[in-house]
Amino acid sequence: MITAGIDMGSRSIKVVLLEELNVDGAPQLKYGVKKVHIMMPGDLDQDVAADKAYDEALAAAGLKRDDVKVVFATGAGRKQVGFATEGITEMTAGAKGAVYMYPQARTVVDVGAEEGRGMKTDGEGRAIDFAGNEKCAAGAGSFAEAMSRALQMTLKEFGEASLQSDKSIPMNAQCTVFAESEVVSLIHSSTPKNDIAKAVLDAVASRVCAMVRRVGIEGEVVLIGGMVHNAGFVQSLKVAMGVDQISLPDMPEYISALGCALIAADRQH
Amino acid sequence: MIANYGYKDGSGEYYISIDTDKCIGCAAERACLTACPKQMFEIITDDYDDEVAWIKKPNCRTLSYDCADCKPSGGYTSLPCITACTPGAIKHSW
Numbered sequence A: 001m002i003t004a005g006i007d008m009g010s011r012s013i014k015v016v017l018l019e020e021l022n023v024d025g026a027p028q029l030k031y032g033v034k035k036v037h038i039m040m041p042g043d044l045d046q047d048v049a050a051d052k053a054y055d056e057a058l059a060a061a062g063l064k065r066d067d068v069k070v071v072f073a074t075g076a077g078r079k080q081v082g083f084a085t086e087g088i089t090e091m092t093a094g095a096k097g098a099v100y101m102y103p104q105a106r107t108v109v110d111v112g113a114e115e116g117r118g119m120k121t122d123g124e125g126r127a128i129d130f131a132g133n134e135k136c137a138a139g140a141g142s143f144a145e146a147m148s149r150a151l152q153m154t155l156k157e158f159g160e161a162s163l164q165s166d167k168s169i170p171m172n173a174q175c176t177v178f179a180e181s182e183v184v185s186l187i188h189s190s191t192p193k194n195d196i197a198k199a200v201l202d203a204v205a206s207r208v209c210a211m212v213r214r215v216g217i218e219g220e221v222v223l224i225g226g227m228v229h230n231a232g233f234v235q236s237l238k239v240a241m242g243v244d245q246i247s248l249p250d251m252p253e254y255i256s257a258l259g260c261a262l263i264a265a266d267r268q269h
Numbered sequence B: 001m002i003a004n005y006g007y008k009d010g011s012g013e014y015y016i017s018i019d020t021d022k023c024i025g026c027a028a029e030r031a032c033l034t035a036c037p038k039q040m041f042e043i044i045t046d047d048y049d050d051e052v053a054w055i056k057k058p059n060c061r062t063l064s065y066d067c068a069d070c071k072p073s074g075g076y077t078s079l080p081c082i083t084a085c086t087p088g089a090i091k092h093s094w
Helices: A046-061 A090-101 A141-150 A155-163 A176-188 A193-215 A231-241 A252-266 B080-084
Strands: A002-008 A012-023 A026-038 A070-074 A105-111 A116-121 A127-132 A220-224 B002-009 B012-019 B041-045 B051-055 B090-092
Touching: A002 A046, A002 A090, A002 A252, A012 A046, A012 A252, A070 A090, A070 A252, A090 A105, A090 A116, A090 A127, A090 A220, A090 A252, A105 A193, A116 A193, A127 A193, A141 A155, A141 A176, A141 A193, A155 A193, A155 A231, A176 A193, A193 A231, A193 B002, A193 B012, A220 A231, A220 A252, B002 B051, B012 B051, B080 B090
Parallel strands: A002 A070, A105 A220, A127 B002
Antiparallel strands: A002 A012, A012 A026, A105 A116, A116 A127, B002 B012, B012 B090, B041 B051
16 A cells, blocks of 8 residues: 655655555555655745646656555645645644654654744654744744855855854844844854854754743654754754754655655554 | 644743643533634644644734733733633643
8 A cells, every 4th residue: 555645845845655565464664755846936836836746756656646545745735735635734744754763752843944843742653742933934944044045155054154163142033034134233243154153043943942842852852854954953952952862864854744644554544 | 732822932922722632522612712802713623533622823923912902901800711611721821
């Protein structure tokens, strides 16, 4: 049986195709095909972009639409996936995927492009408590991206620069627009770029941490979402949360899509 | 599940927490829907097929303003949503 999970994010669409194999009579899961489709300005029509991403993933796996038993969608744009059988929330999908990858995980932090959220989960990957910030993107990846642009750095350089700094410069602005003006002030006062990068990522981490603390930090902590690729942010988050270890999946942006496909498979039994 | 809807900004932390397990088979007959003067609550079917209350999306971004009228400064001694929710599912963080 093959199921599909589609995470319709604000910047990219992630597709995971999951195959359940019967090995010696016991069902085993294998997820072998992953596909990300970055939404370009021409993809403003999200339902068309979802179709395109799904077809690309199927082609990469050598499958046809009829081969997939059920498609579940998650993410901010899940309602735009017209061919999905069911839509599930990002919390449920993220928690399920994270616990599948890390069975001891009980705290899941999801930081994507537009939103960040903290979740507490049980051993089955069922979200039992969650908090997000519904108001603005200051606790998410697009904020870091905007600030890296202001410093004329790539996101990778931005994260690495942050690791070179040991200064703590507080950023007070809660809004991306105002924070950018704080960054401009720091540039004008000749603050080294490394220190500004750390200040920005510390600010994002502090906002994310506030959401996680709302649900409480328990057990193994797993970070999912695209911000895992930013080493500076991961370090800032560790410090803000006061934990020594944060588990980082290899393909963090696919975890919610994987959770979605896992739930789709569970519901067929 | 304890669902926290709202945000934190420079002026404070504004979250309404709903213990959705207490919404299942609501003993207060969904009194939150009518108790809130701003009608911020609605009933949805969650990911586990349970009918639970949540806060309408647009209100999640403006809680400090939407709820201001029901706070002590607005003349209330107790919040109408919390009073109406006899199972005790609703909490405010501020």
